[in-house]
């Protein structure tokens with residue numbers, strides 16, 4: 073079998089390495105995505121969370137719909153297939169998902185919904201481990217930008233970070249021709265950590281906007297990228313990167329795919345007005361809070377809520 077070409081497109085960064093700020097900064101400015109190792113998130117946590125996700129999604133649709141959180145814009149609990157359409161996309165994404173927010177019951181977005189104790193036991197520790205890893209990446213980005221190491225981590229504490237368990241079912245024969253597993257989009261938040269998905273399909277847009285480049289996490293790696301909130305706050309010094317999940321060709325379309333992005337968000341009251349950084353273009357970005365930014369984007373991609 074040939075080696076996946078994916079690794080050539082993004083660099084591998086050791087989160088514990090002394091060079092993490094420089095390496096993460098370079099990777100985010102270059103491809104916009106990187107593969108993270110030495111991140112402290114154990115394979116066992118990931119395996120147990122995938123097992124819990126698989127058994128949740130295997131249930132009948134009506135059972136899953138019991139865990140929809142009305143009025144939460146999908147930030148908690150279940151969203152059925154068709155519930156999210158990327159801005160400008162021709163069709164809704166071919167995916168269903170379940171979202172878990174902060175583990176503290178008094179978080180601004182409300183308490184989590186737990187279908188079962190065993191689901192909660194599998195997901196909570198992964199959420200906590202990814203939150204720690206994301207905070208360390210945020211610290212490295214702060215150092216890279218010449219800010220206090222706690223600048224970004226301090227803004228994440230109490231934020232609406234979300235662990236999203238996604239199930240892409242086998243591509244239905246009657247799917248609209250324009251529908252893909254996840255249409256091209258940039259993430260809304262500060263930073264995203266994606267533990268290895270169960271199948272290929274993730275592609276990132278090259279910086280010169282000419283090509284789609286496949287990205288695959290090897291065992292033990294976490295794919296990481298930065299989102300539009302960080303782009304706004306840094307006045308475009310750290311840009312977000314457009315990416316998508318394509319439908320597999322041939323027989324692969326009959327297989328489901330699971331993935332688990334962790335979207336690291338600032339607190340809703342955090343001011344995203346561009347900072348005065350070298351190379352920033354504050355005129356191109358907006359002055360608003362993270363809560364306003366998130367609400368605007370969620371209402372745009374969830375037209376039926």
Ligand SMILES: O=C(O)CCC(=O)C(=O)O
Pocket residue numbers: 236238254259266269274315316317331332333
């Ligand atoms: O499933 C994946 O690999 C990526 C999903 C994604 O980009 C997203 O949910 O924002």
Ligand SMILES: [Fe+2]
Pocket residue numbers: 257258259315
């Ligand atoms: Fe994404």
